[in-house]
Amino acid sequence: MQPRLTHTWDDIETRLKSKGTSPELIEHFRRCIDFHTYAAPGLLVGVYMVDYALELLNPPKGEKIYAVCETMKCLPDALQVIAHCTIGNHRLRVLPIGKFALTMNGPADSPYVNGIRVFVDGDKIEQYPTFALWFTKDPLFDPRERGAALIDEILDAGRAFISAERVRVKVPQKWPWKSAICSICGEMVPDHLLVDGACSDCRSQSYYEKIAY
Secondary structure (H helix, E strand, C coil): CCCCCCCCHHHHHHHHHHCCCCHHHHHHHHHHHHHHCCCCHHHHHHHHHHHHHHHHHCCCCCCCCEEEECCCCCHHHHHHHHHCCCCCCCCEEECCCCCCEEEEECCCCCCEEEEEEEEECCCCHHHCHHHHHHHCCCCCCCHHHHHHHHHHHHHHHCCCCEEEEEEEEECCCCCCCCEEECCCCCCEEEHHHCECCECHHHCCCCCCCCCCC
């Protein structure tokens, strides 16, 4: 019998219910998977992480939440869907540190604020061999053979391989700015982003090349 390669939402929902998962958390999974477009392993772990951080933070109902995400992979989507922290509303910072971790805190009126940091704990993952192979990018992990087992292991583990700590978060300061013109391309940018009169796009940091129509 060939191993099953993917899980449908019905598969995931059934397994979550069998573990006694609350209807609210199941709905978080459904919405996150729909937003992300598929049930990525990192996204599923992220749902547990955001849910755990919110439980520990215990913010008043309706209070704005701010978050820092230490990876660009999967985890930011769980923060956006569950906690409504997005880059666009200035309540999410994504730092390419490379750790599968996040920090959440409430509003602040000082340079520092207390928060909760949640992360995948390397000391705990060895209890989950398939997850450990996937998380450490071990060449022995074959998604065609172990993909479904990985999802099952994540859903069965829940919070078991994540840990949390209380931290002080540096609050980004808002500085006044005004619009300025780049001396090279002539486009408008905030003045504090100019260096020697040039924007970052013109300082060899462009992500595109112009083409003729």
